[in-house]
Amino acid sequence: MSVTLTVNGQRRSFDGDPRTPLIDLLRGPLHLTGAKDVCREGFCGACTVMIDGQPVPACLRPVGMLDGAEVTTVEGLSAPDALNPVQQAFIDHDVVQCGMCFPGMVVTLSDLLKANTTPSRAEVKAALTGNLCRCTGYERIIDAVLSLSTTEEPPQRPAHEHPV
Template identity: 60%
Template sequence: MSLSLTVNGKRRTSAADPVTPLVDVLREEFHLTGAKPVCREGFCGACMVLLDDKPTPSCLMPASLAQGCEIRTVEGLGAGDTLNTIQQALEACDAVQCGMCFPGMVVTLTHFLTTSPRATRDDIRAALTGNICRCTGYERIVDAALTALAKE
């Protein structure tokens, strides 16, 4: 069986078993390694992608269920080599540490800031509940999100 997926605006075909987790298809077949298969239980947020513009843990999503949906990975959030607003703010605020959780943080924050243009510090913290970071302590990440909101 062949799977047909739309990833970052491009139609892609996968020969993976239909129950293969989407994160594995993205990484192993399409070489989009931003989403990280860290916990494989859907609670850490490192594998987050946008599925029809909704943050979705790709480690729990069988690839076959993503057919007919628009999948956006962290690699597809900017415009070519230009980072999106939250990516720029995370860099400017020196919020990136080891990088394991950051693709998921970027995906989550891209969605959240688009849908919550008047978010407060507490709103941002609540939005990041599903994204675990062991390095940063989150304050610079929240600062970056507020910086990104101020630019939009």
């Protein structure tokens, strides 16, 4: 099956098994390795990309369903050699550990901030429902996102939590 889609602003063609998961097209022939291939079951969010304006796990989308679709990966969120604001905030707040979850989180959170420049702590938490992190702990990730808000809330970390 032949499929044509747009990935990070470039027209791309795929000719093969329509059941091929988008994550395999991205990380294979297209050499876009930002989206991570972790659970392949839609649970972890590490493979999240934007498809037609929505954050979606790329492991769950067969390429055969994407003819004419617009796909944006984490690589497409900033100019080459530049950092997306969420990436910079993660660095500034020292939240990067193994990093497997971050490309998906950057896509999800950039989408949130595009729609809502002043998210509440609860809204950031809700946005991250589909993105799992096994290393850093979510509070510092949320603090990083809130630092980008124009009406930042003060951190509300539970008293018992120790920074990792």
